[in-house]
Amino acid sequence: MRVTPSYRGPMTFNSGSQLDPDRVQRRGPGKGVAVGGGIGALLVALFAALTGTGTLDLSSLTDQDQSANAQAASTCLTGADANQSAECRYVATVESLDSYWTQTLPAQTGVRYTEPTAVSFSGSTSSPCGTASSATGPFYCPSDQTVYLDVGFFDQLTSQYGSSGGPLAQEYVVAHEVGHHVQDLTGVLDRSGGQQVGAGEGSVRTELMADCLGGMWARGAATTLDASGTTFLEPLTEQDIADALSAAASVGDDRIQQAATGQVDPDSWTHGSSAQRDAAFRLGYQSGQYDQCARILTERL
Ligand SMILES: [Zn+2]
Incomplete structure (x- = not known):
């Protein structure tokens, strides 16, 4: 028997949903x-x-x-487990994203969704995109279509970046990385000039679009069903949304630079400012439309 921890936060995952x-x-x-x-x-x-x-x-x-x-x-068998451990929350979030994008991506773009590989590591692990370590943070590697995440990063979100650390803040991180996988499938990662850093350049636009795709999932997650027909997430509360926006804003380039060096240098931005990341997530959440998110790649920021 597992001892039930004294978790008192919002129960975002439907406790009866089944996990693989x-x-x-x-x-x-x-x-x-x-x-x-x-x-x-x-x-x-x-x-x-x-x-x-x-x-x-x-x-x-x-x-x-x-x-x-x-x-x-x-131990990661149900939504109840996902509400109690970061590791299981990662599993549940990936499955919820799979279900959401399997339905949404073909419907909105005509592109078939194939599931990315998802890796949970601690310490360090190797990937075709280089060595992943807890210090590098979560990332998506297009060469092996894999999301790499150390759930210890969830703690860093709160301790190092000042995010609220609520469940949806953690889920947003996973949704952002799977957003890159969606970009890979639709060919956006190849075309966006993603290496070009600086405010308004390709890298920032690609990252903001991934935030927007994360917002789309957050909107659809409460109506996305698992294999047994149970919804993964309970309807989001205002607090959940605030958590996700807090996470998005906390990893804005301006805030990270300010914390690290005391200065803000837009020319070296790779992900966009806190305000931009907040706005991108909100755009996806409110519109639920891939096309709206894709406009970030070309329109004035
Ligand atoms: Zn990213």
């Missing part, structure tokens, strides 16, 4: 697992060599990290 715990791949502390896996593999090889058998149940050789991760995964 395997939707998010878990990678334990990079080096720990690599070493553990190495020893495990060596033991398998030794065992095979000694006994002449080629197979062995690997589960009997799991190191502590791996069994801990397996435990964490197996």
Whole structure:
């Protein structure tokens, strides 16, 4: 039996909704697992060599990290779990995003939605886009169409960036990264000149559009159904919206620069100002329209 934690925040996920715990791949502390896996593999090889058998149940050789991760995964079964742990909230949010975009993307753009891979890591992990670490923050890598996220970033949102840290603030981060995946599918990531930094340039516009796509999901999430026909999210409250906007604003380039260096340098912006990120999320939330979000790429900011 799991002890019910004394969680008293808004129960944003419908507690009866069903989750697939395997939707998010878990990678334990990079080096720990690599070493553990190495020893495990060596033991398998030794065992095979000694006994002449080629197979062995690997589960009997799991190191502590791996069994801990397996435990964490197996507990993410319902929306109630998502309301209690950041790890499970990540799983539930990705599944909700899958359902939302599976319906919405073809309906609005004619493009079929394919699910991105979602990885949860702690410490660091490698990706085709470079090494992911807790310090780099969450990101989407187009080469393997994968969202990389260390749920520890949720704590940083509050402690380092001053976000409210409410559930929808965390879900917004996931929705933003899946927004990049949607951009990848519609070809926007290739065309937007995403490397060009500075206020009003390609990178800022791409990022603001991803915020807007996150807002679209927030609007649709309360009516999106899981496999058993239950809605993932309960209708959003004003507090939920405030949480998401708080998260969007807290990671604005101006606020991050101000906190880090005491100065604001719009020429080096990659994601847009707090006010721009707030407005972009709001545009998606209020319109629910992909076309509205895509206009951010070309129109005056
Ligand atoms: Zn982004």
